[in-house]
Amino acid sequence: xxxxxxxxxxxxxxxxxxxxxxxxxxxxxxxxxxxxxxxxxxxxxxxxxxxxxxxxxxxxxxxxxxxxxxxxxxxxxxxxxxxxxxxxxxxxxxxxxxxxxxxxxxxxxxxxxxxxxxxxxxxxxxxxxxxxxxxxxxxxxxxxxxxxxxxxxxxxxxxxxxxxxxxxxxxxxxxxxxxxxxxxxxxxxxxxxxxxxxxxxxxxxxxxxxxxxxxxxxxxxxxxxxxxxxxxxxxxxxxxxxxxxxxxxxxxxxxxxxxxxxxxxxxxxxxxxxxxxxxxxxxxxxxxxxxxxxxxxxxxxxxxxxxxxxxxxxxxxxxxxxxxxxxxxxxxxxxxxxxxxxxxxxxxxxxxxxxxxxxxxxxxxxxxxxxxxxxxxxxxxxxxxxxxxxxxxxxxxxxxxxxxxxxxxxxxxxxxxxxxxxxxxxxxxxxxxxxxxxxxxxxxxxxxxxxxxx
Numbered sequence: 022x023x024x025x026x027x028x029x030x031x032x033x034x035x036x037x038x039x040x041x042x043x044x045x046x047x048x049x050x051x052x053x054x055x056x057x058x059x060x061x062x063x064x065x066x067x068x069x070x071x072x073x074x075x076x077x078x079x080x081x082x083x084x085x086x087x088x089x090x091x092x093x094x095x096x097x098x099x100x101x102x103x104x105x106x107x108x109x110x111x112x113x114x115x116x117x118x119x120x121x122x123x124x125x126x127x128x129x130x131x132x133x134x135x136x137x138x139x140x141x142x143x144x145x146x147x148x149x150x151x152x153x154x155x156x157x158x159x160x161x162x163x164x165x166x167x168x169x170x171x172x173x174x175x176x177x178x179x180x181x182x183x184x185x186x187x188x189x190x191x192x193x194x195x196x197x198x199x200x201x202x203x204x205x206x207x208x209x210x211x212x213x214x215x216x217x218x219x220x221x222x223x224x225x226x227x228x229x230x231x232x233x234x235x236x237x238x239x240x241x242x243x244x245x246x247x248x249x250x251x252x253x254x255x256x257x258x259x260x261x262x263x264x265x266x267x268x269x270x271x272x273x274x275x276x277x278x279x280x281x282x283x284x285x286x287x288x289x290x291x292x293x294x295x296x297x298x299x300x301x302x303x304x305x306x307x308x309x310x311x312x313x314x315x316x317x318x319x320x321x322x323x324x325x326x327x328x329x330x331x332x333x334x335x336x337x338x339x340x341x342x343x344x345x346x347x348x349x350x351x352x353x354x355x356x357x358x359x360x361x362x363x364x365x366x367x368x369x370x371x372x373x374x375x376x377x378x379x380x381x382x383x384x385x386x387x388x389x390x391x392x393x394x395x396x397x398x399x400x401x402x403x404x405x406x407x408x409x410x411x412x413x414x415x416x417x418x419x420x421x422x423x424x425x426x427x428x429x430x431x432x433x434x435x436x437x438x439x440x441x442x443x444x445x446x447x448x449x450x451x452x453x454x455x456x457x458x459x460x461x462x463x464x465x466x467x468x469x470x471x472x473x474x475x
Contacts (some may be wrong), residue, residue: 022054022219026080026087027094029061030072033270036321037224040254043288044222047309049250050339057216058087063101063208079271083281094208097215098305099207099284104198104241105163113240114196116152116161117144123215139168139192141380163197165206169234171276174232178248179220180316185230194233197225210234214243225250225316233292249311252292252318277366278349280337283330292319331366346371352461354377360456376443380464383472388439393473395428395436396418400470403427403437404463411459415451440469 024045028038049056058080062068083473108114119127128138144152145166156162167174169188176184196207213221213234214475228250235245254262262268274284282302289305290296292315296308337345343358350371361374376382384392386415392400406421423433439445440463441453455461 022049022052023057024049024054024220024222025057025213025216026085026218027059027061027212027216028076029064029067030069030076031064033068033272034076035270036268039083039271039284040288041223041290042080042085042247043083043285043386044249044251044311044314047289047306048220048222048311049088049334050306051309051311054178054219055088056086057089057092057218059092059094059212059216061209061212063094063098071409075272079275082271082275082284092212094212097208097212100215101203101211104207104211104237105203107241108165108237109163111240113166113237114163115145115147115166117164117193117195118159118161119143119157121321126321133138137190140164142168142193145193150172159198161264162195162199164193165197165233165237166193167191167233168193174236175230176235176248177245178231178250179312180249180314184228184232184250186229187389191229191236196237205231207237210238210245211241211243213246214241215357218246220248220249221246222251222311222314224253226253246265249314250316250318251314252431253336254291255318255320257320257322259318259320268321273373278345279326280330280333282333283326286329286333287322287326290325291321292317292428304339327366334365334368335363337362350375350378356456360452364447374412374442374447376465377441377453380461380468382443384439384443384469385445387445388443391435391445392438395432397470397473398429398467399426400438400440400473403440404470406458407462407466411462415454419450441465 026042026045028034028042037436043253046056048054049244057267058077060068060072061074080087085110107115119140122378124140124145127141128141131138131141145164145263147155167192172188174187174188174191177370178184194206195204197203212218223420231248238245253470256262256268271284285302285305289309293309293313294315295313297304334342339355340363342362343353343355345368346353346358349368353371357377358372360377361371365371373385376384383389402425403422406418410417419433419437422437423429426433428436435445438447438453441450441457442448447453457465
């Protein structure tokens, strides 16, 4: 059994690509098969090496390893031409000389008659000699001769059963452009046959494409793969996934500090019910059942992605977490990492607590407002209480400040928090006091007095 991920290297890896790659990877790993990576790089104008390297890097970052060497569609160019020639020799592919203007006229005429905007078949009636002669001097495309009064195409689909298409409802699709380059249909199908792909998981927007590909593969003497056409991935508003509706490139998410497992966990659960909450990749593989994939569209939710990120972030071993944290806060040490880890949703949130590392860091605006409201007298009393209770810890110090100032509850704890950590929320104060130590606490109390005097 063999699946594949076959992106076009014309841009960065986005969420829709990630889902396709993940589902094919899970299928292969779950059922003991192989997962291939193949770049469909025949669009010479748009394919770029930088995107090939970026996609490979993103897949490695996600942990979606592939088997064997990376494959390139361009390496099969000769087989693509041979396939088209074989279909043409059988009368199953033909040159079309119709201009775009003529095609538009035909579409409007069909629409006026209440007919679907299929190709009229005008050039299909040309004899071989006339077609070949005109082909030497006139621009043309190549079409498959699929449309017929009778006949059906059966698409094998593990999710939907056998999907039947009447040839009368199908078009004669273009498979080669006037510049000689191929469209998606033929190379993608022929490559799957050459590479030994047995199963293809992709969105149901490809169902009609699959009917054409099954048709041409059978006429070329190949066994079509089994398809699994799952429901589409939509944006949070139910529209096509786009930047506005929540789509991201993997590069952007990496830059935002996302943990790769969070993306896999959120993505694997879309349209796949009853996946356990255990956050290991092994659990995803062990519990993936392809036939349970939803054939209905699913919606992407950024909130769910970052919920998984937060959960995984809190569970990271301190050593691993510290390495990641130091990319954002270079001065962070193991004590700081352990102290703030459970209070963060994203790694960058640790910057809110930079005052714990550097007394000169100015508290944020909300924190400064709190400090100014209680005033210098409160902090003078806090310093006096600290001198007497530094060795006794947070609770004894807080009780002493309460007695000296009459403050209690939020009016007591919040001014002390902002003075020490620089933020209005955060780790338990007992941990903050223990981390800063006697000199660190006193330095921050004295510093906040100076700052509120300015």
